[in-house]
Amino acid sequence: MTTQSDPPKRNGFRLSQLIYDTRYRSITLQVIALLLIGGGLFWLYSNTVTNLAAQGKDFRLDFLWKRAGYDINQQLIPYTSNDTHIRAAAVGMFNTLLVALLGCVFATILGIVFGVLRLSKNFMASRLAAVYVEGFRNVPLLLWIVAIFAIVTEATHQPRDFKTGDASMLFNESVAITNRGTFIPSPIFGAGWELLAIVAVLAIGAAIWLRKWSIKRQAATGESPMPIWLGIVLVIAAILLVYSLQAGLMFALLSIIKVAIIVAIAVIGYRVAKTFVPNVLAALIAAALIILWQYFIAGPFWGMFGFQPAFDPSVTFDYPELGGFNFSGGLQIRNSLIALLLALSLYTGAFIAEIVRAGILSVSKGQSEAAFALGLRANRTMSLVILPQAMRVIIPPLISQFLNLTKNSSLAIAIGYMDIRSTLGGITVNQTGRELEGILLTGMFYLILSLLISAGMNWFNNSVKLKER
């Protein structure tokens, strides 16, 4: 009987097995697929070669090193029309990166704010957030870009209105919003700014180290960690201290005294008021005292001494000033950048708001109930229990929204913002007639950028995601 259970003898390989034997069929299919794909690619390639030859063109990139001959209205790196096409492309690349980076930051802030607001128990706030989200999600981005561009160019004042008094500058005569762009003060780096920069870097590093150390200490001893706002205050205080010391010793001393007086007024006012009225009211009274001091008493008080310390800081500001027909000085932020940035961040922010909302809703109700049962307040529940769990759901779609924003920044062409698509994939292509090379390079840039962003964000995602044992 044992002979019957022997496996059938292999008769070697038959050709029909390539189709009927599942072990070999997959190889057959893959070979066919490979042939089809290879054939298709070769077909495209040979067509391209023939077509290029027929038009008397070739595939070369040397045009990139020829003179560009066109101006770019926003440059993050020095550029003139005498520079090469590749430099123009780099200018465009930096413009794309600028708008993408700022857009991602603003969109995230907007998205978190409106996503949380939409879940708010407050009827009005949640409805307003819903109107924002649905309004921006359901209307094409291009329309928003064009419309916001129209708003910032048509509904703002002309520079000459500032002369006649029809319009006025904001923030103590330092910011002017006009139909030619927004003018803001630009920093001028004098002698000694390097020290300031070093101090800033060191202070930030120290604050981060302190925060980490205090979190470690919390794990060991249970003492609550240093709050983030304290870290920020420390950094700002360190920078301001060095800044005023550089400006002059007397000035620094005087500044410290001034700040100390204000702090003293606030603390004493609050302490005293607290004994009579509730805490919130006491804080309001302290704030009122500070305002009273700063705006009505401080001026005459310091004036009595008649002492003006020397003030010679390392970093000063160049303020925009109204010239003949336009503002000069300061930094001009063009309307195309503002409109593109606003539209991109509002539009993407609406999508991020939905992602945040879905993420928060995905945390089961028992989690927040358990947190309340432990006695955590609403904001602590949010930051310690719900958000860490929601992040796992939020981050992956957030990555793809960042990618979308970066790619959507190519819509800049509609309002004349000079990003890489308008420089390398636009004017350069038109001037040199190298559409194949130009558009291929533009596409490659976006592809590589997308892959880099998603690689970076995936790394971040892996570092924050739930560690399972």
Add this chain to the structure above:
Amino acid sequence: MSDTHAQTVRYVRDSMIQPSEPPNAQTGAVKWMRENLFSDWVNGLMTVIAIYIIYSVLAAIAPWFYHSVWNAGSLNECREVIAINSPNAMHGGGCFAVISDRWLQLLFGFYRADLHWRPILAFVLLFVALGPILFPNRFPRPLMWLAAAYPFLVVWLLWGGSFWVPILAALGFVIGGIVGYFGNKVGGLGVAVAAAVVSAVVWWVYLMPVVNDGLHATVAEARLETIAEQTEADLIAIPEAQEAIETRMAELNARVAELDAQLEEIVAVEETDAVKAEFNAIMDELETVRAELRILSRDAYYYSQKSTDAKTIASNLEMLPEWKAAAAEGDEIAQRNLSDAYGRLGLVGLEPVTSREFGGFMLAIIIGVAGIGLSLPLGVLLALGRQSDLLVVKVACIVFIEVIRGVPLIVWLFTASLLLNYFLPPGTNFDLVLRVVIMVTLFSAAYIAEVVRGGLAALPKGQYEAADALGLDYWKSMRLIVLPQALKISIPGIVNTFIGLFKDTTLVGIIGLLDPINLSNSIRASSDWNGVYWELFIFIGLVFFVCCFSMGRYSLWLEKQLQRGHR
């Protein structure tokens, strides 16, 4: 019970008190407001801020809407009307007259007005065809066939041509289906699919043009004399009609100029109620005159097209014998001319319309619907390919998806308009709308593939294994077990992709097609409407909002419908 109560102790009451009304602060609107608007001081602050935002937005916009003008011939007239009728309007008013003047253009682009019934019919049929797909339980199953026939029908309706062209095109699928059916019996699934594809492609590429040309030639030859007579009559009648229209238009234009002059005088005079009444009377007359002018200019456009057509046909008729002789000798240009001429003379069906005349929301909907319909099956195939065990297929799908997704749609559209001619065999040149549809389809297919991949990954592994255990082959297990569940999970993502695709149709304006936004630019370029922004943006935005919002609501409804209760 009550009597036992009554007899126990005296101080225990034997009847219940009527429940009293809740205090005022705990009922109705007050309670709702306390809970939802002012539950604590943060909440109260938020409510106040929200009300302030709503107030300031309304205060800025409402008067503008209130003073808006719907009847006027140009932006300047709008301003005059507002100045006369509501001199106190701070920020002026909306000039929605641009919408009443140009709404047909915004909807149809430059599609000829007397043919507007065709896109409208196609749009209505879209819902008839979509009904059985979108609401499968509420429609009889045979209506699915209408959905299958719809693509052929609608292409014919929109672009026109002879009635047999869509039938011949559909025949390709029928042939493929029959070949596949018998192929499956003879040689198995793989052979069947290959044979079906090959036979259908052979039909479309080699046989169908021959049959089509033959039909056109036969019909043309048979009708040659009637066409000649008809054209002769047309060539006499059309100029007469054109002349009549021109004289009437000249009259009306003179009247418009007269009325405009009167208006100028009135505007210069000081305002009184009598002046206002006179002004509005003139505006009313202007409106009626303009309405007639609008119709006349449409007619003029119609006749100018007709006259070009008639002239082309006449010249074709004249050249026909010469081309025939040359074509018989093998002259390629003559052959092409001859087949073109036959195509024109032997046309039985709808007047052809070129893609250049397409525009507005019609174009957006055509690209959107075609992209949606084609990208779903392609996206599902790509997702399956990405999950496949076959390494080559898998790698090819991953590369395709990532490359498509990594590059913005605008770059792809530029590729379609500038580079596609390089990649295709020399001499190929096909319709820009078709190229855009192909690009948009590929683009959203890659996104759908990712969404469906998420659905496939979310499905428990047991489902795949159970399908294998039942002995189903790959395609059957996918079709019957895996895809129905995976697609159900991915509905929200798929619909979001569709909404995105529909919104992205506005990008075709950047490569020169007349999408609504591009049309709004060209409307603004005319001297009458130079400077009109918000009215056009509001109209376009509103239409998009309605379409996209309803798609989103449908997806929510569908999600609920497909919920099988296991969660």
